[in-house]
Amino acid sequence: MVNKRVKLVRFWSGVLETNAAGQVSFPIAIPQFSGSLRIMAVAYKEGAFGSASQSMTVADPMVVSTGLPRFLSPRDRVKVPVSLTNTTEQSTPAEVQIQVSQALKVISESRFTLSIKANEEGQAEFEIEAASVIDSATVEVVVQAFGRTFREKLDINIRPVVGLVQLAGQGELKGGQSQEISLQHDFFPNTAQAQLWLSRSPMIRFANNLEYLVDYPYGCLEQITSSAFPQLYAQDLMKTLRPNLQNTQAYEARIRENVQEAIFRLMANQTYGGGLSYWPGSYEETWFGTAYAAHFMIEAQRIGYAVSEGGLGQMFNYLENKARDQKLVNYQYLDAQNRPRVKTIAPKEALYSLYVLALAKRPKVSLMNYYRENAQWLARDSQYLLAISYLLLGDKNSYQKLLPKGFEDEKSVAVTGGSFHSSLRDEALALNALLEGDPEHPQVSLMARHLSEALGNATNLNTQEQAFALLSLGKIARKQAPTDVKAEIWRNNTPAGQFTGEDLRLSQNLAGQNLRLSAQGNGSLYYFWEMNGLSASGKVKEEDRQIRVRKTFYDRNGAQIKDLRFRQNDLIIVKVSVVTESLVQDIENVVITDMLPAGLEIENPRLMPSREIRWIRTQDEPQYYDIRDDRIHYFCRVNAKTQSFYYLARAVSQGTFQMGPVSASAMYNANYASYHGSGQVTVLPREGRAN
Numbered sequence: 197m198v199n200k201r202v203k204l205v206r207f208w209s210g211v212l213e214t215n216a217a218g219q220v221s222f223p224i225a226i227p228q229f230s231g232s233l234r235i236m237a238v239a240y241k242e243g244a245f246g247s248a249s250q251s252m253t254v255a256d257p258m259v260v261s262t263g264l265p266r267f268l269s270p271r272d273r274v275k276v277p278v279s280l281t282n283t284t285e286q287s288t289p290a291e292v293q294i295q296v297s298q299a300l301k302v303i304s305e306s307r308f309t310l311s312i313k314a315n316e317e318g319q320a321e322f323e324i325e326a327a328s329v330i331d332s333a334t335v336e337v338v339v340q341a342f343g344r345t346f347r348e349k350l351d352i353n354i355r356p357v358v359g360l361v362q363l364a365g366q367g368e369l370k371g372g373q374s375q376e377i378s379l380q381h382d383f384f385p386n387t388a389q390a391q392l393w394l395s396r397s398p399m400i401r402f403a404n405n406l407e408y409l410v411d412y413p414y415g416c417l418e419q420i421t422s423s424a425f426p427q428l429y430a431q432d433l434m435k436t437l438r439p440n441l442q443n444t445q446a447y448e449a450r451i452r453e454n455v456q457e458a459i460f461r462l463m464a465n466q467t468y469g470g471g472l473s474y475w476p477g478s479y480e481e482t483w484f485g486t487a488y489a490a491h492f493m494i495e496a497q498r499i500g501y502a503v504s505e506g507g508l509g510q511m512f513n514y515l516e517n518k519a520r521d522q523k524l525v526n527y528q529y530l531d532a533q534n535r536p537r538v539k540t541i542a543p544k545e546a547l548y549s550l551y552v553l554a555l556a557k558r559p560k561v562s563l564m565n566y567y568r569e570n571a572q573w574l575a576r577d578s579q580y581l582l583a584i585s586y587l588l589l590g591d592k593n594s595y596q597k598l599l600p601k602g603f604e605d606e607k608s609v610a611v612t613g614g615s616f617h618s619s620l621r622d623e624a625l626a627l628n629a630l631l632e633g634d635p636e637h638p639q640v641s642l643m644a645r646h647l648s649e650a651l652g653n654a655t656n657l658n659t660q661e662q663a664f665a666l667l668s669l670g671k672i673a674r675k676q677a678p679t680d681v682k683a684e685i686w687r688n689n690t691p692a693g694q695f696t697g698e699d700l701r702l703s704q705n706l707a708g709q710n711l712r713l714s715a716q717g718n719g720s721l722y723y724f725w726e727m728n729g730l731s732a733s734g735k736v737k738e739e740d741r742q743i744r745v746r747k748t749f750y751d752r753n754g755a756q757i758k759d760l761r762f763r764q765n766d767l768i769i770v771k772v773s774v775v776t777e778s779l780v781q782d783i784e785n786v787v788i789t790d791m792l793p794a795g796l797e798i799e800n801p802r803l804m805p806s807r808e809i810r811w812i813r814t815q816d817e818p819q820y821y822d823i824r825d826d827r828i829h830y831f832c833r834v835n836a837k838t839q840s841f842y843y844l845a846r847a848v849s850q851g852t853f854q855m856g857p858v859s860a861s862a863m864y865n866a867n868y869a870s871y872h873g874s875g876q877v878t879v880l881p882r883e884g885r886a887n
Contacts, residue, residue, distance in 0.1 A: 272853045377392070621660045
């Protein structure tokens with residue numbers, strides 16, 4: 197749902213030739229616009245150059261200016277002021293009418309007649325209501341004056357107060373089996389979409405995981421890498437998921453563009469020390485993130501992607517220097533009986549760095565030998581990485597000595613920062629290393645089955661777990677034996693399609709339907725379905741899961757506004773507070789999202805509230821923040837000490853507006869989340885008192 201609310205006015209003439217007097221003309225058709233245009237010209241002849249600029253005022257005899265908010269939400273009511281400016285020397289009556297598209301409704305008088313004096317303004321006010329739909333809408337104001345018609349047409353989005361709801365399922369059918377799939381829903385009808393994929397490749401079961409990575413909404417270093425890395429080895433699946441790229445050349449170009457763009461974005465995060473920062477513009481390097489990005493770039497470079505040798509070399513130097521730090525850290529894990537244990541280990545980042553350097557043919561043998569002789573300091577996945585590092589050097593004896601038998605007696609407790617380890621991620625990383633050095637090892641099939649089951653059954657997996665699992669399974673899937681299974685697809689007992697061997701995607705008229713799959717032949721048929729839409733009720737379950745986030749409104753004097761009633765043009769201070777309810781550990785990489793109601797707009801985000809509002813004694817700094825028209829994201833580390841972030845908003849439009857909850861969630865552990873504070877906001881006229 198995209199509209200261009202702000203339509204830029206710009207023209208480029210190209211090279212023109214002047215007449216004998218040095219004059220040139222360039223006719224333009226000016227669109228709906230009033231204001232000042234800057235005209236700039238650059239002239240040259242042989243070696244001489246010159247330039248000039250001049251402003252030109254563009255105005256109709258009657259200038260129409262409509263005061264709409266930037267967006268609306270379902271069931272919002274907004275008062276729309278229309279200002280009429282008479283730019284002539286004579287008075288005139290003016291008839292003003294408002295017209296709206298189907299997603300909106302005028303709930304006031306739709307037509308007014310005004311008398312506007314020369315060089316003065318008049319104003320009409322209308323009220324409109326957004327329907328219970330998610331759509332793009334238009335508002336057009338038509339003015340009859342001076343015997344002419346003047347128009348202003350604006351686009352506006354009706355966007356949800358809560359996010360997209362996504363549902364998915366997958367499974368496997370043997371020849372002769374059938375499967376019923378219900379795609380019933382309670383979404384807004386115009387937002388409900390459903391798709392079904394069928395394939396002989398087991399990778400289709402993980403389509404949702406790959407879509408999740410490719411479309412992940414935030415742009416930190418780890419997530420950029422996780423989005424691009426699996427695409428190196430899941431190209432067939434990507435082709436099925438992106439049906440508009442079925443043309444081979446276009447498909448390959450899009451994949452290459454995705455991966456190459458990721459490489460460029462990652463390199464843009466490089467600091468003077470050679471490491472990469474977690475967020476753009478930061479100078480704080482991330483050890484694991486640098487090793488992860490270097491691992492991705494090594495494998496991308498192997499298959500022909502352009503990688504800066506100088507930049508990659510600096511990353512290797514950084515990893516070498518970091519790996520020399522032989523400090524030890526505490527490590528929590530579960531033993532074979534699922535009892536919590538703690539031991540001291542070498543940082544997982546150190547052994548991952550040594551593995552990456554071995555892949556790059558820059559092994560640090562002395563450090564590898566040091567950790568081989570102190571293997572008691574190695575976590576289970578680190579043992580795999582060090583063993584494979586030796587195998588890459590041709591040292592099979594050290595490989596066989598170090599290689600563990602599995603993860604059954606050591607499953608790491610998940611962390612939300614640092615090396616981002618979890619038991620699933622560790623096993624996926626170990627499997628990926630085995631596939632690099634010893635793809636025929638008996639552990640490969642066992643670990644692949646574990647990962648396949650986890651991806652198919654687990655929910656709320658983070659980007660690390662999904663990226664390394666898909667990376668490993670994508671490599672294995674390329675070696676799958678062919679089958680001849682076929683299938684018929686039925687929609688409400690009516691034939692909807694046939695699967696004959698080529699990957700099949702169905703997307704027309706599936707949402708709200710009941711499907712049946714019937715497989716024939718030998719082998720397995722794998723299917724995956726997904727459905728998404730926006731909840732018609734707009735309700736969100738408010739809860740706190742190990743994190744507690746709250747939003748509070750204040751006026752400029754520090755008085756709390758509890759009734760959510762504001763005056764137009766009021767400056768509002770929004771305080772967002774977050775704290776963990778877990779006393780065990782800090783929660784890293786938490787994203788807080790606050791979606792504004794339509795009647796409010798964020799003030800200049802570069803002005804810190806504490807500089808403007810004296811009563812704010814202290815405010816915390818997020819690690820990173822991202823501001824959009826209708827929302828603000830804070831990224832931070834949450835602990836037992838309450839952190840408070842402030843931003844300034846302005847009440848700009850009168851009306852009643854739906855407000856969604858403020859949310860906080862750990863990007864690498866969905867068990868940590870909080871949703872709170874949905875309601876309805878009222879913006880009243882500036883004069884008078886609120887009831």
